[in-house]
Amino acid sequence: MSYFRAENLSLHFGGLKAVDSVNFAMEKGEILSIIGPNGAGKSSIFNLISRLYDPTSGRLFFEDQEITHEPPYSIAKLGIARTFQNIELFENASVLNNLLVGRHRHCTSSLWQEILYMPSVRRDEKIHRHKVEQVIEFLDLEPYRDRVISGLPYGVRKVVELARALCTEPKLILLDEPSSGLNVEETTDMSFWIRDMKSELGITVLMVEHDMSLVSRVSDRVIALNYGKVLAMGQPAEVQSHPDVVAAYLGA
Amino acid sequence: MKFLFKTDYEDDIRLFPHSGYLWTYGTLLVLIAAAPFVLSSYLISQLVFVSIYAIVGVALLILTGFTGQASLGHAAFLAIGAYTTAYLQQFGVPFPVYFLTAGLLTGIIGAIVGFPALRLHGIYLVIATISFALIVEEILARWESVTHGNEGLRVKTIQMLGTTVPRDSAGFYYLCMGVLIVVILGAINLLRSPTGRAFVAIRDSETAAKSMGINVSLYKVKSFAISAAITGLAGCLFAHKLTFISPEMFTLQLSIEFIMVILIGGAFSLHGAVLGAIFIVMVDPFLTFLKDDIPGAIANFSMLMGAGAERAAAIEKSTAAVASANGLKGAIYGFLIMAFILFEPLGLYGRWLKIKLFFQLFPLYKRATFKRQKIYVKSERNR
Numbered sequence: 001m002s003y004f005r006a007e008n009l010s011l012h013f014g015g016l017k018a019v020d021s022v023n024f025a026m027e028k029g030e031i032l033s034i035i036g037p038n039g040a041g042k043s044s045i046f047n048l049i050s051r052l053y054d055p056t057s058g059r060l061f062f063e064d065q066e067i068t069h070e071p072p073y074s075i076a077k078l079g080i081a082r083t084f085q086n087i088e089l090f091e092n093a094s095v096l097n098n099l100l101v102g103r104h105r106h107c108t109s110s111l112w113q114e115i116l117y118m119p120s121v122r123r124d125e126k127i128h129r130h131k132v133e134q135v136i137e138f139l140d141l142e143p144y145r146d147r148v149i150s151g152l153p154y155g156v157r158k159v160v161e162l163a164r165a166l167c168t169e170p171k172l173i174l175l176d177e178p179s180s181g182l183n184v185e186e187t188t189d190m191s192f193w194i195r196d197m198k199s200e201l202g203i204t205v206l207m208v209e210h211d212m213s214l215v216s217r218v219s220d221r222v223i224a225l226n227y228g229k230v231l232a233m234g235q236p237a238e239v240q241s242h243p244d245v246v247a248a249y250l251g252a
Numbered sequence: 253m254k255f256l257f258k259t260d261y262e263d264d265i266r267l268f269p270h271s272g273y274l275w276t277y278g279t280l281l282v283l284i285a286a287a288p289f290v291l292s293s294y295l296i297s298q299l300v301f302v303s304i305y306a307i308v309g310v311a312l313l314i315l316t317g318f319t320g321q322a323s324l325g326h327a328a329f330l331a332i333g334a335y336t337t338a339y340l341q342q343f344g345v346p347f348p349v350y351f352l353t354a355g356l357l358t359g360i361i362g363a364i365v366g367f368p369a370l371r372l373h374g375i376y377l378v379i380a381t382i383s384f385a386l387i388v389e390e391i392l393a394r395w396e397s398v399t400h401g402n403e404g405l406r407v408k409t410i411q412m413l414g415t416t417v418p419r420d421s422a423g424f425y426y427l428c429m430g431v432l433i434v435v436i437l438g439a440i441n442l443l444r445s446p447t448g449r450a451f452v453a454i455r456d457s458e459t460a461a462k463s464m465g466i467n468v469s470l471y472k473v474k475s476f477a478i479s480a481a482i483t484g485l486a487g488c489l490f491a492h493k494l495t496f497i498s499p500e501m502f503t504l505q506l507s508i509e510f511i512m513v514i515l516i517g518g519a520f521s522l523h524g525a526v527l528g529a530i531f532i533v534m535v536d537p538f539l540t541f542l543k544d545d546i547p548g549a550i551a552n553f554s555m556l557m558g559a560g561a562e563r564a565a566a567i568e569k570s571t572a573a574v575a576s577a578n579g580l581k582g583a584i585y586g587f588l589i590m591a592f593i594l595f596e597p598l599g600l601y602g603r604w605l606k607i608k609l610f611f612q613l614f615p616l617y618k619r620a621t622f623k624r625q626k627i628y629v630k631s632e633r634n635r
């Protein structure tokens with residue numbers, strides 16, 4: 001049995017087939033990239049997995065449990081975290097508070113304990129803070145800890161969003177275009193972090209990416225998508241040179 | 253300039269981040285305690301209203317400022333708290349019991365209102381909460397067996413620990429201030445806990461909140477319930493202060509005043525609720541001053557400037573007509589709301605922070621420091 005699996009996954013918007021009978025499976029600890037031209041349905045697959053959209057048909061499995069009908073908030077509780085193509089951070093909160101929201105799935109205190117700020121709440125807060133600090137260190141975010149998001153440059157926001165996803169201590173992470181809008185240096189950092197996530201933290205990575213050099217540097221396997229359909233699947237070099245994929249990118 | 257070094261996670265959790273805070277709030281506490289010995293009974297009475305408005309302000313801040321759910325229905329929650337008080341008093345229920353029941357019952361009704369509000373955003377939510385308030389007003393007027401309809405209900409003086417606490421006594425003032433302080437402390441605790449962060453997350457991005465494992469519906473309902481419960485407690489105090497309640501005391505106008513408390517004070521900080529409450533409550537004495545003293549003063553002034561006695565009397569009459577015109581209060585409120593949204597979206601508290609920063613950074617303060625923040629608040633607040 002595979003670690004994560006999408007079976008005949010489809011999503012239709014009226015007549016538009018954004019995702020059309022997509023099948024794929026992932027092994028634990030793998031880095032799988034989804035590539036494809038604009039509008040291919042890549043982000044739609046992510047939104048289906050995080051249950052923001054209901055699939056028109058098909059099923060999703062994670063760790064042998066069907067998650068097709070779970071509510072969105074329990075996806076994070078199961079250990080799937082994500083980032084967004086158009087950064088979705090909590091704009092008016094500090095970096096620290098954004099990351100602490102990432103700890104939400106590990107919070108157990110009741111309303112009354114919080115209103116009275118009981119010792120147990122205080123103790124938990126310190127544990128969460130400690131975990132958050134580990135992620136801050138991992139991603140070199142120390143200078144930005146107390147800064148409010150709305151005043152941060154784009155590149156830093158991108159990293160904060162990744163950090164927030166890591167704070168949930170995910171087993172599977174979904175990255176929607178992690179390098180878009182980053183400069184060469186930042187993209188290099190990103191590629192190292194993605195590899196470290198796999199090797200040091202043991203996280204399985206599903207990623208949508210347009211930057212082919214980043215894709216070939218970090219991916220174990222690649223899926224090419226066009227008009228919601230899988231064109232090719234396999235080794236990065238293999239998929240990139242697949243005639244259908246080349247044709248899709250050239251717009252033929 | 254002052255530098256703060258943090259050496260422990262505790263430094264970011266503490267109620268008072270450093271000793272300066274302890275001094276400021278300690279002094280404030282002493283002033284609050286000393287007030288009844290120094291101030292006139294009229295001002296103490298106004299301070300009681302300030303505390304009640306500030307309690308509602310904190311409630312509204314949790315719901316609107318922190319969770320991002322607008323409400324123009326808080327007068328109705330206040331009414332539910334007030335009527336619960338008056339109703340339970342008839343059966344000889346002791347003060348602490350009906351006080352807490354007022355909070356609890358209003359909280360439950362708040363949760364019930366929260367459910368249909370789940371699918372509504374922005375202006376639609378505002379309309380829904382107005383409708384709720386109108387329904388409550390109507391019920392209060394019609395359910396005569398409980399509310400005595402438009403005749404209203406008398407509220408008896410508080411009996412506690414074998415003594416009575418009349419509405420104009422120092423004891424009642426201390427009670428209201430005590431409730432305010434407890435409510436503020438509870439709110440601070442809540443807002444620095446996971447629940448508070450979940451509220452802020454929902455305010456800034458529901459999508460991201462969901463994908464971080466936050467049950468958005470549950471937390472919205474929680475926010476409604478908490479906000480309503482706090483307002484219910486304020487309702488109990490309000491009833492005692494007025495000694496008589498009837499449906500026309502809890503109209504849309506009152507809900508608008510509550511919104512103004514947080515708009516003027518600053519919708520992102522608990523300080524804002526208190527500052528806004530002081531401001532709104534003091535509009536009334538200010539208007540009285542306008543009515544009583546200003547026309548005469550202007551007439552005297554124009555006499556001095558050489559106008560004849562007849563002319564001066566005419567001026568006095570026309571300024572008096574303006575000062576006592578119906579709806580002057582509404583016009584002032586409308587003007588203030590516009591002015592704050594346009595020029596000071598972070599409210600009085602935001603202004604205070606800027607003044608403070610100016611002195612801390614002197615002479616390095618740059619006008620542009622708050623510019624980006626201001627542009628952001630302006631562009632995003634009406635989403």
Ligand SMILES: Nc1ncnc2c1ncn2[C@@H]1O[C@H](COP(=O)(O)OP(=O)(O)OP(=O)(O)O)[C@@H](O)[C@H]1O
Binds near residue numbers: 016018040042043085
């Ligand atoms: N909520 C929606 N309603 C209608 N159509 C939608 C919706 N979301 C996406 N689509 C359409 O579905 C198709 C796939 O969109 P999707 O965002 O998944 O593309 P993508 O592969 O992520 O593209 P990009 O590289 O531009 O991010 C597009 O044609 C898009 O217009």
Ligand SMILES: [Mg+2]
Binds near residue numbers: 042044
């Ligand atoms: Mg996309």
